Amino acid sequence: MKFATPRLRYDSLWHLTALGVLTRENMPNTWLPEDVKKPARVAMIDTSVAMDHPNLRPAINQKLAFDLFSTRLGAFPGLVGQSCLGDLGLGTAQGVVAGLPGCQALLDALDARLAPDQAPCIGTIQPATSPVFSGHGTAIAGLIGARPVVVPMAEAYRDDPRDTTLALPYCGVDPTCEIIPISTNFDTDPEQMILAFLYAERIKADVIVLPRGIPDPFRMQPELYAHDLGGRNLGELTAPCPVSDEDRALWAELAELIVKISLRRPIVCAAGNENEEYGIYPANLASEDNGVISVGAVNAKGWACSYSPPSGLTVWAPSTDAESFVEGDVRLDMAQHRDDRHGIPRENNNARFSRFEIISTDVPGQGGYSASPYDSAEPEDGLREFGSFFCRFGGTSAACAIIGGLLALGRGLQKIPANADGVEAKAWLLQNCVTPVANQPNVCVPCLDGIGAFPVDTSS
Amino acid sequence: MVDFAILEHYHFVVTPNDLELEEREILPMTSALTAMRSLALNRNRNRNRNRNRNRNRNRNRNRADPFGKEDSAIQEPWEERARLYALRDEWMDLPVRLPPSLPELRAQALDLLKKQALLSLPQNIGRREEILVEAELELSRYLRPLGIETHGGYDATISLMLTVMALTDEIGLYYKARWNVPRPNQVEPRLRNFLAAPAHASYPSNHAFQSFALAFVISRVIPEHPGSGQLFLSARRIAENREWAGVHYACDTAAGHSLARMILPVLEKVLQKNMLAAQAEWM
Numbered sequence: 001m002k003f004a005t006p007r008l009r010y011d012s013l014w015h016l017t018a019l020g021v022l023t024r025e026n027m028p029n030t031w032l033p034e035d036v037k038k039p040a041r042v043a044m045i046d047t048s049v050a051m052d053h054p055n056l057r058p059a060i061n062q063k064l065a066f067d068l069f070s071t072r073l074g075a076f077p078g079l080v081g082q083s084c085l086g087d088l089g090l091g092t093a094q095g096v097v098a099g100l101p102g103c104q105a106l107l108d109a110l111d112a113r114l115a116p117d118q119a120p121c122i123g124t125i126q127p128a129t130s131p132v133f134s135g136h137g138t139a140i141a142g143l144i145g146a147r148p149v150v151v152p153m154a155e156a157y158r159d160d161p162r163d164t165t166l167a168l169p170y171c172g173v174d175p176t177c178e179i180i181p182i183s184t185n186f187d188t189d190p191e192q193m194i195l196a197f198l199y200a201e202r203i204k205a206d207v208i209v210l211p212r213g214i215p216d217p218f219r220m221q222p223e224l225y226a227h228d229l230g231g232r233n234l235g236e237l238t239a240p241c242p243v244s245d246e247d248r249a250l251w252a253e254l255a256e257l258i259v260k261i262s263l264r265r266p267i268v269c270a271a272g273n274e275n276e277e278y279g280i281y282p283a284n285l286a287s288e289d290n291g292v293i294s295v296g297a298v299n300a301k302g303w304a305c306s307y308s309p310p311s312g313l314t315v316w317a318p319s320t321d322a323e324s325f326v327e328g329d330v331r332l333d334m335a336q337h338r339d340d341r342h343g344i345p346r347e348n349n350n351a352r353f354s355r356f357e358i359i360s361t362d363v364p365g366q367g368g369y370s371a372s373p374y375d376s377a378e379p380e381d382g383l384r385e386f387g388s389f390f391c392r393f394g395g396t397s398a399a400c401a402i403i404g405g406l407l408a409l410g411r412g413l414q415k416i417p418a419n420a421d422g423v424e425a426k427a428w429l430l431q432n433c434v435t436p437v438a439n440q441p442n443v444c445v446p447c448l449d450g451i452g453a454f455p456v457d458t459s460s
Numbered sequence: 461m462v463d464f465a466i467l468e469h470y471h472f473v474v475t476p477n478d479l480e481l482e483e484r485e486i487l488p489m490t491s492a493l494t495a496m497r498s499l500a501l502n503r504n505r506n507r508n509r510n511r512n513r514n515r516n517r518n519r520n521r522n523r524a525d526p527f528g529k530e531d532s533a534i535q536e537p538w539e540e541r542a543r544l545y546a547l548r549d550e551w552m553d554l555p556v557r558l559p560p561s562l563p564e565l566r567a568q569a570l571d572l573l574k575k576q577a578l579l580s581l582p583q584n585i586g587r588r589e590e591i592l593v594e595a596e597l598e599l600s601r602y603l604r605p606l607g608i609e610t611h612g613g614y615d616a617t618i619s620l621m622l623t624v625m626a627l628t629d630e631i632g633l634y635y636k637a638r639w640n641v642p643r644p645n646q647v648e649p650r651l652r653n654f655l656a657a658p659a660h661a662s663y664p665s666n667h668a669f670q671s672f673a674l675a676f677v678i679s680r681v682i683p684e685h686p687g688s689g690q691l692f693l694s695a696r697r698i699a700e701n702r703e704w705a706g707v708h709y710a711c712d713t714a715a716g717h718s719l720a721r722m723i724l725p726v727l728e729k730v731l732q733k734n735m736l737a738a739q740a741e742w743m
Binding site: 007008009010011012013022025026027028033034047069070071072122123124125126127128129130132133136147148149150166167168169170171175176185186187188212215239240241274355356357359366367369371386387390395397 | 461462463464466467468469470471472473474475476478479481550553554555675676679680681683684686688689691692693694696697700718721722724725726728729732735736739740743
């Protein structure tokens with residue numbers, strides 16, 4: 001039997017069409033950038049970002065970018081070289097730490113750190129924000145708020161002398177928003193995440209995007225603590241190191257803090273890529289009475305991606321699909337399996353698989369997900385290629401960033417009132433959801449126009 | 461202001477291999493796509509969906525001897541050492557907390573006496589074995605959380621780990637020499653170390669420093685790997701095992717962790733090529 005493989009070609013902004021943000025011609029769908037009077041501010045708690053990426057440079061607020069990876073109380077990578085912070089125009093976070101003594105102590109330390117006379121870096125500690133290893137954050141930022149731009153082409157690399165410029169027609173969900181990266185490491189440290197959320201509160205973010213999990217030993221897999229083994233619970237028995245009472249209290253406070261902040265501003269969390277029921281922590285804090293939003297992924301056909309459950313989350317958003325070969329969901333990319341078709345049951349979900357992938361911004365040059373063919377430093381007079389500036393991306397990280405961007409656009413266009421809290425912002429999302437596939441009634445995808453354009457991938 | 465005219469005239473087309481820049485031909489009522497220009501068909505090494513733990517990658521390339529000597533053998537990292545010393549000013553004076561006073565060290569040694577008593581109990585035989593294994597350079601504790609303990613094809617990742625170990629060993633000795641803090645058994649003679657205390661000073665713990673430095677470096681290389689957090693727990697276990705062995709105070713562990721966190725930006729500069737090579741193995 002022969003398989004016909006149509007030549008796969010699709011627009012890189014297909015997800016924006018699906019969400020009703022752009023028309024199929026990639027023009028704003030029923031909105032105009034001029035309608036945005038006050039750009040929304042997005043706090044992005046993730047890895048660092050390649051802040052000078054041409055599509056991101058207009059989106060990133062470098063002055064407020066904050067790094068907690070290498071500096072306990074944070075450093076300002078965009079202010080290095082400046083003698084002091086000056087007035088950052090911050091708000092207060094006192095309202096969210098009431099009854100949380102550990103958070104209160106950290107806020108006091110953070111407030112002192114953010115005083116105008118403080119230096120951008122503490123002592124000789126440098127921020128860990130090298131763009132080379134900022135792939136994840138760069139992709140997230142691009143999905144949220146990249147701008148289409150035209151850039152100069154480096155003279156030595158022009159095929160035609162008339163090619164002096166190069167268009168980079170890429171766009172985030174909200175190309176009017178302001179992104180503030182809050183970069184973190186992956187240590188099992190409650191303090192760092194508390195500080196990240198407190199900073200997001202102090203910068204008065206309209207939306208907080210958290211495209212990662214938090215390694216809280218008690219909340220990542222809480223079921224472990226319900227299993228008794230000889231008088232001790234399985235969580236304690238399998239922990240590599242005992243958690244101090246102080247840290248245990250801080251982890252509990254962090255969970256409370258996230259919910260408290262979410263009541264003031266929405267917190268958009270990736271739900272995880274392993275089909276976790278109700279999502280990973282802290283996405284699984286989402287409930288009807290808070291502003292935590294757990295985000296799963298759908299593919300370009302509108303089906304929940306194979307790694308994302310079809311129920312139990314707040315919303316779903318477009319992302320890259322993945323193959324699945326397990327009981328209950330055999331979903332294979334048959335274009336990849338022409339010669340190896342053994343064991344595929346007659347009843348399968350192969351037709352649900354979509355080959356459409358999410359494209360986002362990437363670290364220019366050698367770092368990130370797609371590498372430049374050149375080893376040398378980027379030329380100063382312009383670009384010599386654009387392939388390394390973009391990458392294929394996916395997972396619920398991508399979906400989470402897309403929802404973060406949609407909330408920002410909703411806020412910018414005043415579809416979400418300026419005084420709306422996290423619960424109201426979440427309600428706006430839910431009011432504008434569509435169900436892309438009738439067979440998955442719980443999978444709801446918010447669309448800017450409340451209609452959307454699923455499916456984008458119509459292949460069978 | 462956002463210039464949507466750029467999107468009106470150009471768009472990126474995704475194909476299985478490339479990202480192509482196309483110029484649109486604007487027609488009345490519709491916009492047909494014409495490939496008037498297609499540029500820079502770069503190799504895109506990434507099929508990463510930001511969700512892979514690469515469990516099946518290189519599954520046909522098993523490591524013959526996962527714990528063998530081959531893992532601990534790298535050429536002398538002379539280039540990396542040269543770069544490290546070129547940046548000496550950036551790492552020689554990081555604000556590591558000053559070591560505690562002798563009375564405080566004696567107080568911390570009390571906790572080590574408790575650990576010494578507990579270590580002799582039968583239920584801690586596993587920890588005793590761990591301590592002995594970890595006394596020498598051994599990578600399985602770091603490879604296991606990443607799921608590559610028995611997998612081949614991660615030579616650059618392993619080489620990076622070993623290079624981090626080599627450089628941080630040396631850096632740690634500088635800091636140790638600065639304060640010259642006595643080992644716990646010198647402060648508390650009742651302490652019978654499970655391991656002989658090394659000849660150099662106690663503060664900060666090099667096992668803690670090296671292990672956490674490795675965790676911080678790897679989490680910059682593959683932050684989305686589900687094992688990133690577990691790598692830090694492995695590092696903490698290794699560091700705390702040195703306390704159980706009676707050769708380090710808790711403050712040594714904390715200082716090693718703090719130094720590892722602060723020095724990451726410097727290591728990233730020194731090891732950029734190594735880290736990129738390791739990253740390529742996971743794409």
